[in-house]
Amino acid sequence: MPELPEVETILQSMKPALEGQTLSSIEVNRPDLRLPFPQGLSTIPLHQPVTRLRRRAKYILIDFQHGWTILIHLGMSGRLFINPAGENLPPRKHEHLVLWTKDKNRIALVDPRRFGMVCLFRTTQENQQPQLAHLGMEPLSSQFTTQTLTKALATTRMPIKNALLDQRRIVGLGNIYVCEALFKARIHPQRAANSLNAREVKRLHSFIIEILQAAIAAGGSTLRDYVHTDGQPGAFQNLHLVYGREGESCSTCLTKGRIVLIQRMTQSNRSTFFCPHCQKNPHK
DNA sequence: ACGCTATCCTGATCGC
DNA sequence: TGCGATCAGGATAGCG
Numbered sequence: 001m002p003e004l005p006e007v008e009t010i011l012q013s014m015k016p017a018l019e020g021q022t023l024s025s026i027e028v029n030r031p032d033l034r035l036p037f038p039q040g041l042s043t044i045p046l047h048q049p050v051t052r053l054r055r056r057a058k059y060i061l062i063d064f065q066h067g068w069t070i071l072i073h074l075g076m077s078g079r080l081f082i083n084p085a086g087e088n089l090p091p092r093k094h095e096h097l098v099l100w101t102k103d104k105n106r107i108a109l110v111d112p113r114r115f116g117m118v119c120l121f122r123t124t125q126e127n128q129q130p131q132l133a134h135l136g137m138e139p140l141s142s143q144f145t146t147q148t149l150t151k152a153l154a155t156t157r158m159p160i161k162n163a164l165l166d167q168r169r170i171v172g173l174g175n176i177y178v179c180e181a182l183f184k185a186r187i188h189p190q191r192a193a194n195s196l197n198a199r200e201v202k203r204l205h206s207f208i209i210e211i212l213q214a215a216i217a218a219g220g221s222t223l224r225d226y227v228h229t230d231g232q233p234g235a236f237q238n239l240h241l242v243y244g245r246e247g248e249s250c251s252t253c254l255t256k257g258r259i260v261l262i263q264r265m266t267q268s269n270r271s272t273f274f275c276p277h278c279q280k281n282p283h284k
Numbered sequence: 285a286c287g288c289t290a291t292c293c294t295g296a297t298c299g300c
Numbered sequence: 301t302g303c304g305a306t307c308a309g310g311a312t313a314g315c316g
Contacts, residue, residue, distance in 0.1 A: 002309065002310095034293090073310085073311085075292095075293095075310060077309085116310095156286080156287085162288090167311080174310070175308090175310085223309065224295085224296075224309080225308085225309075226309070243309095268287090268288065269289070270308095270310095
């Protein structure tokens with residue numbers, strides 16, 4: 001699915017199409033995704049302009065002037081496409097939700113696996129929304145420091161890989177960027193989260209920021225489902241150092257004249273990619 | 285309380 | 301070419 005850089009890329013390209021615009025209609029083409037589409041979704045957001053598009057964690061939030069907010073999560077396979085006015089392409093498969101603006105821009109949510117979700121609530125109630133209420137800190141905000149990361153990791157001995165995927169501690173990271181950040185920080189994914197020393201947490205902190213910023217600059221990672229709102233792929237997949245590279249030589253080791261193959265293992269039923277030389281587990 | 289597992293779904297790919 | 305097995309970027313209910 002889209003992780004933080006992919007959601008951020010989508011958000012930035014949707015801003016010009018939506019901010020300040022009034023919707024003319026909303027098509028709801030099936031009863032549900034993971035959750036039922038909310039009551040009122042096809043009528044409440046109409047007739048007053050969008051004031052702001054925001055991102056929180058991997059959620060896109062569309063605020064309206066009358067005080068309602070639409071929340072969109074793309075799940076694993078969700079995509080958003082913008083068709084500018086006049087571009088009359090035939091509908092895609094799995095267009096479950098379509099927003100039309102008054103000046104005829106068309107924004108379509110496509111989600112074959114239907115793991116995504118759409119919610120509607122009063123903007124002032126957002127902190128009571130179950131999706132938003134328990135989220136951890138934003139890694140690209142000033143709240144994210146070595147101190148706050150240390151605190152977020154100190155309370156659990158679950159593997160660091162799993163702790164970084166836990167959106168109640170830190171938001172926005174998914175399987176790709178966790179693997180990449182742990183590789184750059186030279187931390188074994190099975191290390192207990194609370195076992196990292198101060199230098200390791202510091203490295204992890206700076207590489208999380210660096211990787212997310214680089215991925216946003218590259219327009220995200222396109223592996224299978226994710227594309228930009230105009231259908232173009234991102235470019236950061238070309239810069240992945242371990243994710244999806246099982247059996248390839250570790251690039252760090254190569255520059256030092258060693259040939260070490262990147263390995264894949266399973267943690268909590270999800271693939272983890274790592275370099276067994278750069279990322280040693282001191283307890284094994 | 286915590287940490288792991290299965291589950292929601294479709295589609296792409298791989299091996300036979 | 302077809303068929304079954306396997307795997308996917310996430311979130312979460314429910315279990316031990």
